[in-house]
Amino acid sequence: MKIKKLNLSGPCVIEPKIFYDDRGFFFESWNKDEYLKKKLNIKIVQENFAHSKKNVLRGLHIQYPKLQGKLISVMNGRIFDVVVDVRKNSPAFGKWCGVILDSKKKKSLWVPEGFGHGYLVLSKSADVMYKCTCKYYPKNQVEIIWNDPFINIKWPTKKPILSQKDSLGYELKKMKNLPRWKK
Amino acid sequence: MEKINKILLLGQSGQIGSHLKKKLKTISKQVKCLSKKELNLEKLSSIKKKIDRFQPHLIINASGFTEVDEAEKNRKKCFKINVSSTKEIADWAFENECFLVHYSTVYIFDGKKKNPWREKDKANPINYYGKCKLEAEREIISSKCSYLILRLNWIYNEKGENFPKKIIRTIKKKKKIFLVNNQIGTPNDAEFISTTTIRILKKIIRKKINPKVLNLSARGSINYFNLAQKILEYSQGKLRKVELIPINSNMYTKINTRQKIAERPLNSLLNINKLEKFLNIQMPNWENIFIKKIPTLIRNYKK
Numbered sequence A: 001m002k003i004k005k006l007n008l009s010g011p012c013v014i015e016p017k018i019f020y021d022d023r024g025f026f027f028e029s030w031n032k033d034e035y036l037k038k039k040l041n042i043k044i045v046q047e048n049f050a051h052s053k054k055n056v057l058r059g060l061h062i063q064y065p066k067l068q069g070k071l072i073s074v075m076n077g078r079i080f081d082v083v084v085d086v087r088k089n090s091p092a093f094g095k096w097c098g099v100i101l102d103s104k105k106k107k108s109l110w111v112p113e114g115f116g117h118g119y120l121v122l123s124k125s126a127d128v129m130y131k132c133t134c135k136y137y138p139k140n141q142v143e144i145i146w147n148d149p150f151i152n153i154k155w156p157t158k159k160p161i162l163s164q165k166d167s168l169g170y171e172l173k174k175m176k177n178l179p180r181w182k183k
Numbered sequence B: 001m002e003k004i005n006k007i008l009l010l011g012q013s014g015q016i017g018s019h020l021k022k023k024l025k026t027i028s029k030q031v032k033c034l035s036k037k038e039l040n041l042e043k044l045s046s047i048k049k050k051i052d053r054f055q056p057h058l059i060i061n062a063s064g065f066t067e068v069d070e071a072e073k074n075r076k077k078c079f080k081i082n083v084s085s086t087k088e089i090a091d092w093a094f095e096n097e098c099f100l101v102h103y104s105t106v107y108i109f110d111g112k113k114k115n116p117w118r119e120k121d122k123a124n125p126i127n128y129y130g131k132c133k134l135e136a137e138r139e140i141i142s143s144k145c146s147y148l149i150l151r152l153n154w155i156y157n158e159k160g161e162n163f164p165k166k167i168i169r170t171i172k173k174k175k176k177i178f179l180v181n182n183q184i185g186t187p188n189d190a191e192f193i194s195t196t197t198i199r200i201l202k203k204i205i206r207k208k209i210n211p212k213v214l215n216l217s218a219r220g221s222i223n224y225f226n227l228a229q230k231i232l233e234y235s236q237g238k239l240r241k242v243e244l245i246p247i248n249s250n251m252y253t254k255i256n257t258r259q260k261i262a263e264r265p266l267n268s269l270l271n272i273n274k275l276e277k278f279l280n281i282q283m284p285n286w287e288n289i290f291i292k293k294i295p296t297l298i299r300n301y302k303k
């Protein structure tokens, strides 16, 4: 298992070791101790599965309060996965990073607590599975608008398919209730 | 929407509400209208209790603080009536599995787009009224209730205060009238809006599917200056000849020093593809409706 750092401090990409043979393949998709060894102390309490069509954009989402760290994996298809630092007073406030996740390389993206998350489906459809460090609180779901001019994410589409809720997301600079950055 | 027996209408005295009041009977025999006296939306803690008494299956919220310039001065009141009360209503709807129909506005957008606004365009209100209406939409969506938000643009009615009537009144008083020529929209008759609302509701009940947000408008586009010209044209001599002077919105704000004028979007057109597809009909052009209404609009100001 390899950990790849990103140009944002906190989030990272995890590349598993995959064992192929004539039957198919096998890999460890989650191993608490192995993650701990790489200084990723993640406590999983819930796992979700989402199936989406091509060009669907889900995001950007945070849960506040009751912050949620997320470990994102793609079971099928290919996505452009984005993580944004939305912690108040963070030196990287509003900075984003995008990675491609697909079912071939089976990398995962670690989205720490205090980071916003969203993804765009690049393949015909995609199945995304993600583990969470805090359970889901529907009333604490907050959307940040996908095309926020301040964050300025270079999405590979101009017209994604959005939920009504996501289309009414807030602009980051206008948000008062945000996670805090701790040194 | 499950079967609906009881309908609650809020805002029954308003431009749209007054028409809905008459037409809702075609959907259900049990229609309850609560006036401001019976339920003042500023009294937030009483909202759920009052709705509880009637136990509606469908709430139509046609109420609101709708004076856009006044909203800038009276922010607290605007927020209470347009946002906080909506949250109470939506929460009640969620808790009681009630369907909520709510009117919103094109003023949630900044107007800086060439084409008509689509349902999922990025919201970015430029005045306080618009900010509140956007917050209300968010409250409804977060409440997790079943809802339909209908977004409107320029509403006029034979009764009540609105733009065509303001023009008519000014024509009667002044010789020269300055009119903004760089803000476009679609003048929509309140009765047309309520008839179309009923059509949408009937379709939702029949089909058991419902869109969540729909733009609701007739076809066509005009600016305020040209609208005033039309009014004069259609008045057939019933209004005296006055000089109409086109100016842009910045100038208009400057010459109106007496009161604070809220900024308005330059483009208030709504894209109605989704609506026409859902109803499977073509919306009429606003002017065809306007022609029929103009005599009454003028007559109401004869005195």
Ligand SMILES: NC(=O)c1ccc[n+]([C@@H]2O[C@H](COP(=O)([O-])OP(=O)(O)OC[C@H]3O[C@@H](n4cnc5c(N)ncnc54)[C@H](OP(=O)(O)O)[C@@H]3O)[C@@H](O)[C@H]2O)c1
Residues within 6 Å of the ligand: B010, B011, B012, B013, B014, B015, B016, B017, B035, B036, B037, B039, B040, B041, B042, B061, B062, B063, B064, B065, B066, B067, B081, B103, B104, B105, B106, B133, B151, B152, B153, B154, B155, B156, B160
């Ligand atoms: N007018 C437009 O051009 C326009 C454009 C886009 C969207 N909309 C939206 O469409 C909806 C209806 O608009 P409209 O033009 O029909 O509005 P309207 O004529 O101004 O009517 C508003 C209604 O709300 C009621 N109301 C106001 N304050 C209240 C309170 N504190 N408690 C209870 N009821 C209260 C009024 O009652 P009283 O008569 O007793 O005060 C009236 O029945 C609103 O949500 C508005 O935001 C309007």
